[in-house]
Amino acid sequence: MKKYTSLALIGAIIAGITGFVGLDAISATSLITMQSASDIQESGLMIGHVTYEVRGMDGQIKHYLQSDNVIVDKGTDCAAQAIFNDGDLDVCTLGGNGGFAFIAIGNATGQTAQATDIALDVSDGGSLAFGTGGGGEMDRSEFINADITAATPTLDTVVTIATPQNSPFTFTDLGSAGTTVTQSGLFDDGSSETGNMFAIKNIPAGGLDVFSTDTLSVTWTITLSTTP
Numbered sequence: 001m002k003k004y005t006s007l008a009l010i011g012a013i014i015a016g017i018t019g020f021v022g023l024d025a026i027s028a029t030s031l032i033t034m035q036s037a038s039d040i041q042e043s044g045l046m047i048g049h050v051t052y053e054v055r056g057m058d059g060q061i062k063h064y065l066q067s068d069n070v071i072v073d074k075g076t077d078c079a080a081q082a083i084f085n086d087g088d089l090d091v092c093t094l095g096g097n098g099g100f101a102f103i104a105i106g107n108a109t110g111q112t113a114q115a116t117d118i119a120l121d122v123s124d125g126g127s128l129a130f131g132t133g134g135g136g137e138m139d140r141s142e143f144i145n146a147d148i149t150a151a152t153p154t155l156d157t158v159v160t161i162a163t164p165q166n167s168p169f170t171f172t173d174l175g176s177a178g179t180t181v182t183q184s185g186l187f188d189d190g191s192s193e194t195g196n197m198f199a200i201k202n203i204p205a206g207g208l209d210v211f212s213t214d215t216l217s218v219t220w221t222i223t224l225s226t227t228p
Contacts, residue, residue, distance in 0.1 A: 045225040046071055046079075048199045050184060050218065055168075057213035067204055069220075070113045075100070075198035078188065092196055095188030100198040101144050102190050103161065103218050105169055106183040107135040113183065113202040119193060120183050120200065137193055138181070139169055141218075151224075161186065162219040169216040178214075182207035186220050 048069035054062045078092035078100075086094065106120035122136035144161050151157040163169065171179075182203050189195025199220070210216060 046076075047223045047225065048186075048201075049221040049223070050201045051221070052181075052184075052203065052208055053217040053219075054208055054210060055215050055217075062214065063208050065203065065205075065208065067201065069199045069201035070115055070117070071199045071222075072117050072197055073115050074118055074196050075186075078196045078198065095195045099146070100186045100188045100196075101146065101161065102187045102195070103141040103144065103163060103220060104137050104185045104187055104192070105139055105181050105216065105218065106137045106185070107179045107181055107207075108183060109135055111182050111202055113200045117200050118197055120185050120197075135179075135182070138179075140187065140190055140192055141169070142167060143190060157224040159222040159224070160219065161222075163217050165217070169218070171210050171212050171214055171216075174210070174212045178209055178211035180207040180209050181216060184218055184220075 048071050050067055050069050052063065052065045054064075056062050074092065078094060081088050081092045082094060082099075085091075104120060108121035108123040110123065111121040120137045141163050144163065147160040147162075149155075149158040149160075183200065184203070185200045186198040187195045188198070199222075208216070
C-alpha cells in the first residue's frame with residue numbers, strides 16, 4: 001500500500017510539473033505583452049533650433065533671430081546609418097568625415113522647407129550670384145567640430161554646431177542692394193551643393209538682409225530627447 005501511495009504521489013508531482021510547463025508555454029507571449037508601459041522606454045526624438053546673428057562693419061549687431069528647423073528624411077536616414085551600419089549605402093552615402101559638420105546658407109526666393117528636401121532651394125533662373133534676382137546656396141562653413149553636452153537624469157543631450165567667432169560668413173561684391181539670406185541647412189560635406197542634408201530652415205520674416213560689409217554667425221542646436 002505504501003508503495004502504491006508513493007507511486008501515486010510521484011505521478012501527481014510529474015503531472016503538476018507538466019501542467020505548469022504547458023501553462024507557461026501557452027501564456028508566454030501574453031506575459032511578455034503584459035509589461036507595464038513604464039518598463040518599455042523609448043527615446044531619440046531630435047529637435048533642431050537655429051540662431052542667426054548679423055553684424056555690421058562696426059561689429060554691432062544688426063539682426064538677431066532664433067527659430068526651429070525641419071529635420072529632413074535623409075538626415076534621419078543618415079543618422080540611423082551612422083549609428084547602426086555605416087556600410088549600408090542603400091540608405092545613405094555619408095560624407096567624407098561622416099558627420100554633419102557644415103552649415104550652408106542660401107538666398108533663394110519663394111523658398112520652402114519640408115522633410116523631403118535634400119538641398120537648399122534654388123530660385124527660378126538658377127543663378128547663384130548674390131543679389132542678381134536668382135538665388136540658391138551662397139556659401140558653406142568650414143568643418144565645425146560639434147560641442148556635445150551629455151545627458152543627465154534631468155537634461156537631454158544637446159549638440160551645438162556654430163560658426164567660429166573668428167570665421168563667420170562674410171559677403172563681398174553684393175552691390176548697393178545687398179541680398180537676403182533666406183535659408184540655411186546642415187550638411188555632411190564641405191563642397192557647395194553636395195553631400196547629405198540633415199536639416200533645413202527657412203528664415204522667417206522674409207529673411208535677413210545683408211550687405212558687403214556684414215558678417216553672419218549661425219548656431220545650430222540639435223536636442224536629442226531622452227524623455228520617453
